[in-house]
Amino acid sequence: MERVDINKPIQAVFSLVGRQFELENIRMELDLGRGIPAIMAHDNRLQQVFFNLVTNARDAISEKKGRLPGRPAGKIIIRTFKEADRVVAEVEDDGIGISDQVRDKIFEPFFSTKESSIDMGLGLAITYGIVKDYGGNIELTSQEGMGTTFKLSFAVA
Numbered sequence: 001m002e003r004v005d006i007n008k009p010i011q012a013v014f015s016l017v018g019r020q021f022e023l024e025n026i027r028m029e030l031d032l033g034r035g036i037p038a039i040m041a042h043d044n045r046l047q048q049v050f051f052n053l054v055t056n057a058r059d060a061i062s063e064k065k066g067r068l069p070g071r072p073a074g075k076i077i078i079r080t081f082k083e084a085d086r087v088v089a090e091v092e093d094d095g096i097g098i099s100d101q102v103r104d105k106i107f108e109p110f111f112s113t114k115e116s117s118i119d120m121g122l123g124l125a126i127t128y129g130i131v132k133d134y135g136g137n138i139e140l141t142s143q144e145g146m147g148t149t150f151k152l153s154f155a156v157a
Contacts, residue, residue: 001134003038003157006080006087009046014078017054021076026061028054031079039087039154041134049130050078052123053091053150060095060148085156092149098142106140 010032018028054076061074077092098106109125131138135155142148 001040001042004041004043004046005038006036006046006089006154007032009043010050010078010080010089012043012047013050013054016051017058021054021058024058024062025065026058026074026076029075029077031077033079033081036080036082036087037156039134039136040157041154045130045133049127049152050089050091052127054078056123057091057093057095057148060093060097062095064094064096064145082156083153086153087156088151088153090149090151092147094147097144097146098140098148099144103140103142107138 010030014028014030021028057076058074061076065074075094078089079092080087080089082088106124107128128138131152131154137153139151139153140148141151
C-alpha cells in the first residue's frame with residue numbers, strides 16, 4: 001500500500017465518466033475537500049471502488065427516469081472531507097433508492113437487482129472487500145424513490 005490522496009482516484013474516475021454521464025443527462029458534482037490527509041491504499045483499487053459506485057448511481061438514476069418519464073436531469077455528488085481522525089468520501093445520487101427488503105443483501109456476492117444478463121452482482125461485494133482491506137468502513141443510507149448515499153471512511157495514514 002501507499003499514501004493516497006483520496007481526491008486523486010475520484011478525479012480520475014470523473015475524467016473517465018463525466019462526459020458520458022453528461023450525455024445521459026446526469027450531472028456529476030465534485031465537492032472535494034482541500035488539504036485532506038492521505039490514507040493507506042492503492043490508487044487503482046480506489047478508482048475501481050468509485051467507478052463502481054458512480055455507475056451504480058447512474059443505473060439507479062436511469063431506473064428512476066424509466067419509471068418517471070419526463071423527469072429532470074439526475075445528479076451524483078461526490079464529496080470528501082476529514083471527520084475526526086477519518087478521511088471520508090460520500091457518493092450520493094438522486095436515483096430510485098434501495099428498498100428495505102434488499103438493503104441487507106447488496107454487499108453479498110452475486111446479489112443483484114438488475115437483470116442477470118446485465119449484471120453479475122459482484123460490484124458492491126468487491127467494493128466492500130476493497131474498503132475493508134484498507135481498514136475502512138462503508139455505510140449506506142437510502143430512501144426508496146429519493147436516492148442513496150454511500151459513505152466510505154478510512155483511517156488517516
